[in-house]
Amino acid sequence: MEKESSFLFSGITFNRKKFAGDFARFKEKKESDDTQEKPNLIENGSFTKEEVKLMRSDKKRKRKTAISDPVEGFSVFKSSKSKAVDEVIAQTEDEILEGKKEYHRQLERDALFRKKHNIHVSGSNLPSPLQNFTELRTRYNCKSYILRNLAELGFREPTPIQRQAIPVLLSGRECFACAPTGSGKTFAFLCPILMKLVHASKDGIRAVILCPTRELAAQTARECKKLSKGKKFHIKLMTKQLTKSADFSKLPCDILIATPFRVQFAIRKRKLDLSKVEFLVLDESDKLFELGLVKQVDAVVKACSNPSILRSLFSATLPDTVEDLARTIMHDAVRVIIGRKNSASESIKQKLIFVGSEEGKLLALRQSFAESLNPPVLLFVQNKERAKELHKELKYDNIRADVIHADLPQIQRESAIDNFRSGKTWVLIATDVIARGMDFKGVNCVINYDFPDSPAAYIHRIGRSGRAGRSGEAITLYTEADVPFLRNIANVMTASGCEVPEWILALPKKKWRKHRPHRESISTKSKDEDE
Numbered sequence: 187m188e189k190e191s192s193f194l195f196s197g198i199t200f201n202r203k204k205f206a207g208d209f210a211r212f213k214e215k216k217e218s219d220d221t222q223e224k225p226n227l228i229e230n231g232s233f234t235k236e237e238v239k240l241m242r243s244d245k246k247r248k249r250k251t252a253i254s255d256p257v258e259g260f261s262v263f264k265s266s267k268s269k270a271v272d273e274v275i276a277q278t279e280d281e282i283l284e285g286k287k288e289y290h291r292q293l294e295r296d297a298l299f300r301k302k303h304n305i306h307v308s309g310s311n312l313p314s315p316l317q318n319f320t321e322l323r324t325r326y327n328c329k330s331y332i333l334r335n336l337a338e339l340g341f342r343e344p345t346p347i348q349r350q351a352i353p354v355l356l357s358g359r360e361c362f363a364c365a366p367t368g369s370g371k372t373f374a375f376l377c378p379i380l381m382k383l384v385h386a387s388k389d390g391i392r393a394v395i396l397c398p399t400r401e402l403a404a405q406t407a408r409e410c411k412k413l414s415k416g417k418k419f420h421i422k423l424m425t426k427q428l429t430k431s432a433d434f435s436k437l438p439c440d441i442l443i444a445t446p447f448r449v450q451f452a453i454r455k456r457k458l459d460l461s462k463v464e465f466l467v468l469d470e471s472d473k474l475f476e477l478g479l480v481k482q483v484d485a486v487v488k489a490c491s492n493p494s495i496l497r498s499l500f501s502a503t504l505p506d507t508v509e510d511l512a513r514t515i516m517h518d519a520v521r522v523i524i525g526r527k528n529s530a531s532e533s534i535k536q537k538l539i540f541v542g543s544e545e546g547k548l549l550a551l552r553q554s555f556a557e558s559l560n561p562p563v564l565l566f567v568q569n570k571e572r573a574k575e576l577h578k579e580l581k582y583d584n585i586r587a588d589v590i591h592a593d594l595p596q597i598q599r600e601s602a603i604d605n606f607r608s609g610k611t612w613v614l615i616a617t618d619v620i621a622r623g624m625d626f627k628g629v630n631c632v633i634n635y636d637f638p639d640s641p642a643a644y645i646h647r648i649g650r651s652g653r654a655g656r657s658g659e660a661i662t663l664y665t666e667a668d669v670p671f672l673r674n675i676a677n678v679m680t681a682s683g684c685e686v687p688e689w690i691l692a693l694p695k696k697k698w699r700k701h702r703p704h705r706e707s708i709s710t711k712s713k714d715e716d717e
């Protein structure tokens with residue numbers, strides 16, 4: 187009898203000659219079983235910490251039984267199994283240790299990578315930033331149509347906000363994101379939404395994106411369609427017409443993009459059901475939390491009652507007050523800040539020009555345009571009356587200028603933007619209605635004809651130039667009346683690396699209340715001339 191089998195069969199006489207065939211088969215099978223089993227247990231890496239614990243306790247239990255209840259013939263069987271378990275435990279422990287080490291090495295690599303890209307994050311269990319767009323497929327199984335569309339748009343690398351915010355949202359976490367103007371925040375939320383929704387469906391609205399203005403909502407809807415090209419998602423921009431006439435219970439809609447006013451109206455009047463919404467994005471979130479909009483936003487947030495909803499806030503400016511308010515509704519949110527919070531894009535050259543009084547502004551503007559006009563140029567003024575007045579003035583100078591403000595009918599607002607985008611108009615005079623989010627790719631220069639009413643307004647206005655890594659210029663005209671507010675703008679300028687005269691930095695710090703002084707009329711014509 188073979189040595190290995192002798193323990194189990196002791197006392198039995200076996201006719202090896204007679205049963206030679208069976209014996210050989212039995213032997214073969216046993217050997218092959220042995221080789222398969224052990225590596226399987228370890229190589230599959232199939233032991234979790236809990237399983238190792240269980241093994242340990244099982245082993246202890248068995249040891250106890252072995253001491254208290256020795257049964258002859260079983261002790262060897264037990265010790266060989268116990269040896270195997272020991273080996274498995276030792277190897278699994280090694281693996282866990284190695285896993286832990288690798289985990290820490292990965293944390294270090296992530297920290298270095300974030301530092302390189304100026305990404306600051308806080309929160310627990312942070313997902314690694316994206317090294318490249320290919321990781322969307324390798325880590326998150328991204329469908330090829332998205333990667334194809336990103337490539338068609340000419341995006342080679344994710345921007346810093348995309349590197350971090352996309353994995354955060356894909357790993358099912360809520361998110362506060364603050365990144366400079368023109369740094370690609372729109373795709374940072376569109377990409378994970380499309381990836382998570384996977385297919386179009388007719389089961390109700392699954393994602394809502396709120397924007398403070400109609401123009402921005404329309405632009406976001408267009409970008410969303412570009413990224414989803416090749417996939418038949420139902421992407422709806424909530425227009426006035428849709429709000430008034432659509433039967434939302436029958437309208438297929440995966441992603442709804444709208445201003446809070448329109449959504450709230452539809453919830454009230456047309457029984458818009460948002461109870462299945464899985465993603466809610468508040469774009470330009472600090473603007474949405476301002477007094478005029480916060481009630482409507484609140485109504486939308488309440489209507490999105492799905493308990494597993496993911497909410498995210500995006501903006502280039504995120505005051506602490508807004509963060510505190512938002513935290514009350516968010517769960518375990520990750521905070522992602524690119525560069526310094528509330529700072530302007532570093533690719534914009536910023537200048538301050540003293541013009542003495544209101545009259546001085548028009549002179550300075552005419553002189554500057556006469557010396558060099560490098561269109562397209564965006565001119566920001568304090569209100570719609572001043573926008574109309576300045577438009578009339580520039581018409582005299584044969585400058586191809588147009589105007590946009592909230593009083594204009596929608597169709598005129600759209601055509602003003604289209605003409606500016608296509609280069610038909612060189613100068614667009616605007617109120618703050620287009621200061622946020624609008625992506626005019628080639629704007630060379632932003633002129634703050636009227637001083638902005640807050641540092642946030644300044645950051646967003648000048649952020650219409652210098653987008654997606656391009657360079658831009660921002661000129662801010664100021665009068666004596668604006669001097670007390672200069673220091674706040676100067677702080678933004680120095681934070682983004684621009685030079686500011688010493689005397690401005692020596693001005694006393696002033697707590698910023700909205701600076702909207704009464705300004706004299708821009709018009710150089712008398713009223714009689716107008717009539």
Ligand SMILES: Nc1ncnc2c1ncn2[C@@H]1O[C@H](COP(=O)(O)OP(=O)(O)OP(=O)(O)O)[C@@H](O)[C@H]1O
Pocket residue numbers: 340341342343344345348365366367368369370371372373501502622623624625627649653654
């Ligand atoms: N990965 C990328 N590579 C190159 N360009 C990109 C990338 N992602 C976005 N862009 C482009 O950058 C520009 C600005 O993007 P976007 O409008 O999303 O900026 P933003 O951060 O939302 O700005 P704002 O704060 O003004 O709203 C767009 O023209 C967009 O097409």
